[in-house]
Amino acid sequence: MPQTPPLDYHATSFSQGRMDFTWEELTPEESQQAYADWEAGKGLIGGDPRRRPNAHLLPPWGLNQPFFRTLALDDERGDNGARFRADLASDRPLEVEIGFGRGDFLLDRAPRHPETLFIGYETKIKATRLMLQRLVRLGIENLWISDDDCRFSMPRLLPDARVDIFHILFPDPWWKPQHKVKRLFSPPFVDLLAAKLRPGGLLHFKSDVKEYGELVRYLVEGRDEFSPHDPALAARIGDFAPTHREHWCMRHDRPVYAYYFVRR
Ligand SMILES: C[S@@+](CC[C@H](N)C(=O)[O-])C[C@H]1O[C@@H](n2cnc3c(N)ncnc32)[C@H](O)[C@@H]1O
Numbered sequence: 001m002p003q004t005p006p007l008d009y010h011a012t013s014f015s016q017g018r019m020d021f022t023w024e025e026l027t028p029e030e031s032q033q034a035y036a037d038w039e040a041g042k043g044l045i046g047g048d049p050r051r052r053p054n055a056h057l058l059p060p061w062g063l064n065q066p067f068f069r070t071l072a073l074d075d076e077r078g079d080n081g082a083r084f085r086a087d088l089a090s091d092r093p094l095e096v097e098i099g100f101g102r103g104d105f106l107l108d109r110a111p112r113h114p115e116t117l118f119i120g121y122e123t124k125i126k127a128t129r130l131m132l133q134r135l136v137r138l139g140i141e142n143l144w145i146s147d148d149d150c151r152f153s154m155p156r157l158l159p160d161a162r163v164d165i166f167h168i169l170f171p172d173p174w175w176k177p178q179h180k181v182k183r184l185f186s187p188p189f190v191d192l193l194a195a196k197l198r199p200g201g202l203l204h205f206k207s208d209v210k211e212y213g214e215l216v217r218y219l220v221e222g223r224d225e226f227s228p229h230d231p232a233l234a235a236r237i238g239d240f241a242p243t244h245r246e247h248w249c250m251r252h253d254r255p256v257y258a259y260y261f262v263r264r
Contacts, residue, residue: 038188043181044149045123066144067132070153084144088157092117092142096158096196097167098150098184099123101244103131105169108241110135110143116164118143121150151189154196161198165236169206170245185216194225197263202236205259208249213257226261233260 041048049055055071062069063078073081088094093116100106100120110118120143122128128147135143146153174183193203203220207213220226237260242250249256 035188038151038186039155041152044152045182046149049148049152061129062132065132065136066141067128068144068146068148070146070148070156073157087117087144088159088162090117093164094119094162095165095167096150096154096163097121097169099168099171100131100145101127101170103127103134103145104241104247105167105243106143106145107131107134107138107140110140111138112239114142116142120145121148121153123147123149151184151192154192158196160195161201163196163201164198165202165204166193166197167204169204169243170208171212173207173209173212185212185219187219190219190223194223194263199263201263202233203259203261203263204237205261206243206246207257208245208254210255210257213259217259220259220261225264227264229259229261231258231260233262234258236260 037043041050049069049071055069056075058067058069058072058075058078058080062080063075064080065078066080068080068084073084075081093113095109095113095116096119097106098121100122101124103120103122106118106120110116120131122131122145125147128145131145135145168184171184172182174180197203203226205213205216207216217229221228246256248254
């Protein structure tokens with residue numbers, strides 16, 4: 001991972017209702033510790049993959065499929081690693097969705113943009129297997145998926161300034177304070193997005209949790225690397241299929257909060 005500046009927290013509270021978004025002021029030492037913990041894999045969904053037995057091997061169902069695991073790129077039983085590396089090294093535009101769930105958004109978007117390469121991360125193995133079956137059945141050839149925690153995988157695999165668009169749609173809020181470490185958005189995560197987005201690249205975020213949107217806006221707009229949220233940037237996404245959660249929100253008349261930030 002590239003060297004990142006110290007965390008720049010301000011004592012700010014987004015406490016509303018059940019959600020606690022209080023961020024404490026950190027000393028420089030505490031900031032460094034926060035980054036070290038993050039790099040060491042604390043809070044990763046499913047635990048640290050480096051500790052899993054046979055972490056260097058792909059599961060049989062993923063062999064020679066558009067599926068990858070960060071630690072298993074050199075598994076010689078399949079051609080996954082070689083093909084994935086070649087795609088990543090190409091100059092095709094790249095879009096990444098984090099937490100694709102059922103995969104409806106990507107399964108619609110990848111065929112719409114055949115010139116673009118897509119990567120989807122989803123830590124739920126069952127959902128990832130189902131998605132793999134769907135994308136193979138649909139004959140989609142510009143989409144790779146992984147069940148790795150994106151916070152483990154992206155620093156290790158994605159070159160800096162490689163990503164054109166990050167889609168982060170309806171991430172889990174992780175309401176309870178003791179679960180906050182699992183919540184996707186934190187200052188180190190915003191640093192990671194800033195490092196991987198190319199200048200002019202887009203961060204596309206949606207949530208039905210108003211306070212989560214406010215937190216994301218606070219964290220992203222506090223960084224010089226991003227321009228302020230601009231709703232007009234929705235045009236860069238164009239037509240899309242709603243995710244499972246967005247579809248649920250539409251059916252239940254629940255408001256959706258969408259944010260668009262450009263990497264300067
Ligand atoms: C609330 S669900 C939303 C799924 C889908 N985006 C939708 O809108 O229906 C959030 C998903 O993100 C996945 N997820 C959470 N943290 C993740 C991480 N660090 N890396 C990859 N996926 C993650 C979860 O497993 C979960 O399926």
